Amino acid sequence: MAVSWVRCLVVVLLISFPALAANQAPSAAGEQVIKVTAKRFEYSPSVITVKVNTPVVLEFTSLDRTHGFAVPDLKLEAEIKSGETTRVRFVPDKVGKFAFHCNIFCGSGHEDMSGEIVVTN
Amino acid sequence: MDFNSHNRREFLQLLGTGVGGVVFASGLGQLSGCATTRSKTQTAEDFYFVQLSDTHWGFKGPPNPEADMTLKNTVERVNALERQPDFIVFTGDLTHTTDDADVRRKRMAEFKQIVDGLKVKPVRFMAGEHDASLDAGKAYQEFFGELHYSFDHKGVHFVVIDNVSDPSASIGEAQLGWLRSDLQKLDAQQPIVVLTHRPLFGLYPQWDWTTKDGDAAIAVLQNYQNVTVFYGHIHQEHHFKTGQIEHHSAKSLIFPLPAPGSQPKRAPVPWDPANPNKGLGFRGIDAQAGRAYQLSEFSIGKA
Numbered sequence: 001m002a003v004s005w006v007r008c009l010v011v012v013l014l015i016s017f018p019a020l021a022a023n024q025a026p027s028a029a030g031e032q033v034i035k036v037t038a039k040r041f042e043y044s045p046s047v048i049t050v051k052v053n054t055p056v057v058l059e060f061t062s063l064d065r066t067h068g069f070a071v072p073d074l075k076l077e078a079e080i081k082s083g084e085t086t087r088v089r090f091v092p093d094k095v096g097k098f099a100f101h102c103n104i105f106c107g108s109g110h111e112d113m114s115g116e117i118v119v120t121n
Numbered sequence: 122m123d124f125n126s127h128n129r130r131e132f133l134q135l136l137g138t139g140v141g142g143v144v145f146a147s148g149l150g151q152l153s154g155c156a157t158t159r160s161k162t163q164t165a166e167d168f169y170f171v172q173l174s175d176t177h178w179g180f181k182g183p184p185n186p187e188a189d190m191t192l193k194n195t196v197e198r199v200n201a202l203e204r205q206p207d208f209i210v211f212t213g214d215l216t217h218t219t220d221d222a223d224v225r226r227k228r229m230a231e232f233k234q235i236v237d238g239l240k241v242k243p244v245r246f247m248a249g250e251h252d253a254s255l256d257a258g259k260a261y262q263e264f265f266g267e268l269h270y271s272f273d274h275k276g277v278h279f280v281v282i283d284n285v286s287d288p289s290a291s292i293g294e295a296q297l298g299w300l301r302s303d304l305q306k307l308d309a310q311q312p313i314v315v316l317t318h319r320p321l322f323g324l325y326p327q328w329d330w331t332t333k334d335g336d337a338a339i340a341v342l343q344n345y346q347n348v349t350v351f352y353g354h355i356h357q358e359h360h361f362k363t364g365q366i367e368h369h370s371a372k373s374l375i376f377p378l379p380a381p382g383s384q385p386k387r388a389p390v391p392w393d394p395a396n397p398n399k400g401l402g403f404r405g406i407d408a409q410a411g412r413a414y415q416l417s418e419f420s421i422g423k424a
Contacts, residue, residue, distance in 0.1 A: 068289065072326035079289070099385070103329050105254035105288040108218050111329075111387055 031055040031089075038080050038102070039063035041109035049118045052095050060086040068104035071117060079104065092119040166275040167410040171199055171206040171241075173403045174353030175373035177251060178235070179228035180217035184376035184389035187397055191421065195374050195403060196238045198421050206241055206405065207274065212353035212371060213249030213285065213318030215265075222260065229264040245272070249318045249354065250285040258286035269296055271303050277408060278307060282317040284332040290319055291333040300341055307345065312408075315342065315350040320370065322363050325381035330355055339363055349414060355381070356389075357400070358418065369416060372402040 032051065036058055037044045050056045060069060062082040069078045069088065080086045102113035173195065180188045199209065216228040229252070236244060246265040253261045258268045268283035280303060284292050292300075307313070315321075321335035332338070342348045348366045356373035357380065376389040377400030393399050398421050407415040 066288075070326070070329070099327050101327070101329055103289065103333075105218075105250045105285075105290075107220055107255060108251075110218075114386065 031057045033057045033059060035059045035061070037061055037063055038067040038069070038113075040065070040067075040106050041102070041113040043069075043100075043102075043113070043115045046115035047118060048115065049120060050092055052092050052119050052121055055089065055091050058088040060088065065106060066104055067106055067113070068102045069100060070103040071098050071100040073098045074117070076100075077103070092117075095119050095121055167408065168207045168275045168277075169204055169405060169407050170274075171202075171209045171403060171405050172212060172351050172371050173199070173209065173374060174212040174371040175214040175249065175356055175375055176211070176232065177214055177217040177373075177375040178232040179219065179224070180375050184392055186392060188375060191374055191398075191401065192232070192235050193238075195421050196235060198419065199403070200238070200240045202405070202419075204405070208243050208245060209239060209241055210245045210316055210351070211236070211247065212316055212351060213247050214251045214353060214373075215246065215249065216252055217375075218251040218255060220255065222256065225256070225260050226263070229260060233264055245279075245281070245316070247281045247316055247318060248283060248285050250288070250290070253283075253286040254288040258283070261286075269299065275408075277312045277314055278304075279314045279316060280304070282315060282321070282338060284317055284319045284321070284335065289333055290329070290331070292335070292338055297334070297337050297341065300338060304341065304345065309344060310346050312347040313342070313345050313349070315348065317350065317352045319354045320352055320359075320368060321350060322361065322368060324355065324359065324361070328381060328387040330381060339366060342366055351404075351406070369404075371404050372400065372418065374401055374403065374421070377401065 032054055034048055034050070034056065036048065038060055039062065048058070060078065060080045062080045065082055067080045069080055070076070074090065076088060076090055078086050078088045096119055098117045098119070100115050100117060102110060106113065176192050177188070178192055185191060215232050216225065219225050219228065248258055248261045248265070248268055253268065262268060268286050269281055271278065271280045273279065280300065282292060282300065283296060284290055287293060304313070319332045320330055321332050321338050323335070324330040343364050343366065346365060350366060350368040352368065352370050353373070355370050356376065356378035357370065358372060359370040361368045376392070378387055379390060390400055402418050402420050405417040405419060407417070409415065
């Protein structure tokens with residue numbers, strides 16, 4: 001339950017204050033920090049594996065233009081601007097596979113820009 | 122709420138068991154049809170219009186090797202309809218996107234030249250993300266005019282909502298303010314038809330089949346008792362209700378997409394050389410005086 005509360009809080013912050021998705025706070029000890037690049041029309045890595053109940057920081061950089069990052073099933077959303085590092089923090093509280101995609105139209109091939117978060121035990 | 126679980130069959134069942142309407146399948150080229158639930162007392166005069174969607178002029182690729190002919194064939198099919206419409210609407214993605222601004226304008230000019238062959242006028246346009254998301258609708262407006270607007274036809278108020286010129290699929294507060302103002306003058310029983318590209322509701326956000334602030338538009342529309350939304354984007358028929366508002370998506374005129382969530386990725390349905398127009402089509406909408414809307418789905422070509 002406590003973990004769910006933490007995740008909910010993170011989600012609310014991301015939705016209400018998008019700038020917090022790109023905050024400059026350094027990663028805290030114990031967090032899983034994963035660097036992800038975005039460019040038309042792919043993420044690298046496109047499969048992101050994390051451990052359940054362990055805080056995660058996704059550090060996004062764009063190699064070309066503004067992209068989006070949306071995981072509807074985890075209620076995560078962020079805007080990835082070129083020239084900035086966008087950090088998305090969350091605590092996965094359930095094991096499974098969760099699709100993500102670019103939700104800011106970026107050209108012919110935008111519909112293929114997607115990936116998957118795999119949450120393991 | 123699981124929007125995806127409500128497919129067309131369920132919607133038709135809803136019509137049959139709850140709020141009235143008829144289902145029919147007859148006539149030249151008609152594949153199927155359904156009646157919606159608009160009030161029986163609101164439309165002063167019977168009329169008929171045609172919805173075309175997602176033509177993606179300029180697209181080249183295996184999902185439709187005949188892409189350079191599909192739109193032209195459609196114009197011929199519409200011109201040959203036994204019952205000619207009062208007007209025609211295109212619900213977005215007129216052209217396929219390109220990074221090259223000159224090519225974008227060339228495609229729009231070619232598209233416009235082809236659809237000028239439609240016998241019926243007027244033709245009402247709206248943008249899809251392929252037309253407008255990369256340049257905030259600049260080229261689109263040069264060729265087709267305003268991104269959002271309204272008009273009236275025989276007792277029905279039509280509203281065109283732009284949910285694509287912002288690449289993040291937002292309508293935006295400015296346009297929502299315009300929508301409130303545009304509708305404010307109307308009686309709550311006034312029949313309203315909304316034309317837009319993306320679904321206003323969260324049809325399947327996992328494939329980005331939604332509008333970021335679509336709930337805000339729906340909240341405005343919920344103040345009116347006779348609202349029907351016709352949209353495109355998902356390249357297939359889909360029928361759903363949010364409150365009393367009906368939402369009907371149209372087939373594409375370039376390639377079909379799979380049912381929402383039916384496969385991991387929203388990749389086009391593969392081309393079938395034995396049945397090249399399978400899954401493509403357009404819609405006739407009969408706004409009958411004193412009756413419900415009746416939707417007729419038309420195939421194209423020799424399918």
